[in-house]
Amino acid sequence: MNLNKIGSLAMATLIVLASVTLLSIVPVSASDDFTLGIYGNANQDDTIDMRDVTKIARMICWLEDEVDLADAKYDGNINVLDIIQTELTILRRDKTLTVIDDTGEAVTLSKPVESxxxxxxxxxxxxxxxxxxxxxxxxxxxxxxxxxxxxxxxxxxxxxxxxxxxxxxxxxxxxxxxxxxxxxxxxxxxxxxxxxxxxxxxxxxxxxxxxxxxxxxxxxxxxxxxSVEKAEEYINWYDGWEETVNEKVETISDDEKPLVLICYYKPGTTSFSIPVRDHYRSVMVHAAGGKCVGDEFDGTGYVKVDAEWVIDRNPDVIIFSGANQYVGYDIEDPSDAIALINDFTSQPELAEVNAVKNNRVYLVSHSFILCGGASGLIGTVYYAKWMYPELFADMDAQEMQQEFVTDFQHLDLNVENCYCVYPPPA
The missing domain is CATH 3.40.50.1980 (Nitrogenase molybdenum iron protein domain)
Structure with missing residues (x-):
């Protein structure tokens, strides 16, 4: 065994022993619902902390099997340098960071990222x-x-x-x-x-x-x-709202769930591109406690249908996503939004559709109340308010949106003065 390996083993052994004490004071992550795809996350949880240092040290000492994410230096070897790199990441003093992106590619960045x-x-x-x-x-x-x-x-x-x-x-x-x-x-x-x-x-x-x-x-x-602490603060805010929605939706039986048509609409539309079961727009409707007309189709894309198909399904709720001229943060007058909804509901062949008969046709900003991030959750709350006004009476979607805009988008913007959805739920 060479001297470098002996030195690494000695160092790792000391770290393992020291970590027993450290681990007793390291707070355990509140959520382990994903593996954070960053090299240095040796225990494959949702954060990088001293538990990862301990894990790497144990791997060096042959006490545990190696895992790819333990290679914090991303050089093909797991050794004391990975312990040092992980500790620097914990202290926010790392000069490089290797992240797995959505393509599965490992991207190594120089830090700090200033632009x-x-x-x-x-x-x-x-x-x-x-x-x-x-x-x-x-x-x-x-x-x-x-x-x-x-x-x-x-x-x-x-x-x-x-x-x-x-x-x-x-x-x-x-x-x-x-x-x-x-x-x-x-x-x-x-x-x-x-x-x-x-x-x-x-x-x-x-x-x-x-x-x-x-x-x-x-x-x-x-x-x-x-900016890990701010990321955690943002996630905690998100989790609080999502948990409240989930608790309410769990009380709804399948028989109670309304059938929802959600799609893009503009004047004169005679065919509709509807999202299928696992499309992100359908996922939002499901999260809000609804069923989508597109659930009968597998996949994540769209299916084009005509008005007759929609009439035959007879949706209870219709949610249209509209362009910026109708709804959005720059819209202070709902006249165009009202006209767009009327363009649809005034068509004689649609008069007997449940959503039209019961005035349950709504409009949401295609550009700003979206399908991802916190704005997607805001959209989910608006959908839930429209579908279940009594069950969600104690949740204020506009209040949530204002918190998001003020506390996390850092804007001096009063959402009561604009129309990102129409009509705003009570």
Missing amino acids: FVYHGHNSYVYETLRAIGVADKIVGTSDRFVTPGKCRYSEAYYPELCGFTNVGILKSPDYEVVNTLRPDLVISDAEEYYDRTKTPDIPVIALDVRLSNFREATMKFGYIFD
Whole structure:
């Protein structure tokens, strides 16, 4: 056995012994519903702490089998350097960090990350970065956030991005601009939108913030930007609201659940692209205690149906997602929203549909009350309020939205003065 190995074993043995004491004072994570995909997370839970240091030390001493995430240095070896790297991550003093992104790619970043480009289509990635206090590090973003008339453009909700540096359209990034900006990191929310090889000197991470991975993605961003405590605060706020919704929905029997049509709508629409069972919009309806007309189809995409098909299913509730001209943070007059709903409900062939007969047709912002991040949970609460006004009478969706806007989006914006949904639930 060489001297380096002997030294590593001696060091690891001391760490194992010391960690017995340390572990007695380290708080246990409140939630283990995911494995945080960051190298250094040796015990494969949802955080990086002294338990990971102990785990790595035990692996070095051959007391436990090695796991890939124990290789904190990401150099193919598990040794004392991984212990040091993990301790630096815990102390927020690490100079590199290796994160597994949504593609399964291990991306190694230099730290601290002082600047980033966000090239993506979803608002909730940028909302997450704003929530954990790092939005001021952005140096460029895609055209849909910065160009008037585009789907994410908002002078009220994204004032800091109006006229901001444009790095191109979603499916055709301007790689020359990105290379000129030379950010520390490029963030995308899907692999297909960005070709990593076009900016080879800049690390690129594909990391979306869906309802299904909200906690893990938020924590990853927390570690990337050394804002773990704020990420945990954001998650705790989210968990509190989600738990309340879940407790109420659990009391609803299947027979009580209304049938819901949810889809995009614009004047003159005669066919509807409805989300199927596992689509994220359907998932939101299910979380709110409803059944979707698209549940009879497997998959995660859409199925196109005609008005006759909708009439035959006879939904109890209809939720349309509308464009920015109808609903959103910039809309202070609901006239266009009302007109859009009337355009649908005034069609004679729809008169006997339950949702039309009972005035249960609603409109939600396609751009801002979305399907991921905390805004997706806000949408879920609005859906629940519409479906079960009595059961959810003690939950105020607008209050939740205001907390989100004020405490986590850091905006001086009164949501009572705008219409992100119509009609607002009582």
